[in-house]
Ligand SMILES: *[C@@H]1O[C@H](CO)[C@@H](O)[C@H](O)[C@H]1NC(C)=O
Ligand SMILES: *[C@@H]1O[C@H](CO)[C@@H](O)[C@H](O)[C@H]1NC(C)=O
Ligand SMILES: *[C@@H]1O[C@H](CO)[C@@H](O)[C@H](O)[C@H]1NC(C)=O
Ligand SMILES: *[C@@H]1O[C@H](CO)[C@@H](O)[C@H](O)[C@H]1NC(C)=O
Ligand SMILES: *[C@@H]1O[C@H](CO)[C@@H](O)[C@H](O)[C@H]1NC(C)=O
């Protein structure tokens with residue numbers, strides 16, 4: 001390196017200054033690099049809270065989603081037939097136990113009020129109203145009016161319904177349509193509320209509980225096998241594939257005896 005100096009002493013002095021300059025220069029570079037790395041890691045972190053989307057119902061979403069929207073029912077014991085006799089508690093108790101078991105996993109977290117609920121995006125089972133355990137610990141199986149829960153598969157980042165809440169409806173799949181006279185849905189608007197979507201994964205969404213829709217079969221023909229098909233309806237929801245009975249819909253049979 002060419003250093004212009006008048007005498008030996010000032011030359012040493014100048015070299016020292018230049019060394020100091022480069023030292024500080026490289027330290028700054030290293031610092032900037034470390035900072036960038038830190039910011040990037042922060043953005044990659046699964047813990048980084050991105051709860052903002054939960055607070056709003058994200059109605060502005062326009063992204064078309066074609067992701068599978070698999071659905072499942074609870075209780076689920078041996079298959080998609082729910083058969084019991086009202087007068088024989090041992091025939092419906094397993095279904096009631098299955099409901100308790102499912103809800104006890106997460107949904108009995110009752111603390112907090114509505115404002116907290118949105119923060120954590122937790123579906124509280126009180127929203128199931130007449131199908132909540134508070135209303136009836138037997139979920140009305142003892143009255144021959146079973147509650148059945150509809151649950152969507154958890155898919156990280158999935159925004160179902162392309163920004164419009166999905167609704168649910170049920171009808172007789174094949175056969176006499178008058179065998180299914182009344183189904184009540186809870187929460188009252190028979191929709192999966194978008195504030196619970198998207199799910200960001202178990203690190204970000206500690207204690208996340210998937211939203212549910214409870215179907216209350218209050219007036220089903222007794223002593224008949226009644227095949228029932230429940231559909232999810234919403235933008236981008238596929239619910240009529242013959243090859244997949246669980247995509248956007250579910251088919252099960254109710255058989256309720258006296
Ligand atoms: C309900 O009762 C009928 C007649 O008593 C019986 O045939 C049927 O197996 C019972 N159902 C169940 C699920 O036990
Ligand atoms: C809900 O919780 C917040 C904070 O915990 C509290 O300030 C607010 O008063 C509560 N609202 C009701 C209706 O209890
Ligand atoms: C819940 O059950 C009660 C009593 O059976 C009934 O009066 C009420 O209408 C039900 N609520 C809804 C939303 O159907
Ligand atoms: C359908 O069921 C009702 C009773 O729920 C009965 O009166 C009617 O005859 C049935 N219709 C057919 C086509 O089987
Ligand atoms: C559906 O009903 C629940 C409770 O009744 C309410 O909190 C929610 O905002 C409603 N959702 C829509 C999309 O109307």
Ligand SMILES: *[C@@H]1O[C@H](CO)[C@@H](O)[C@H](O)[C@H]1NC(C)=O
Pocket residue numbers: 109120206207
């Ligand atoms: C998750 O639930 C557990 C048990 O109820 C509770 O101790 C914990 O604080 C909750 N975590 C969050 C982030 O809500």
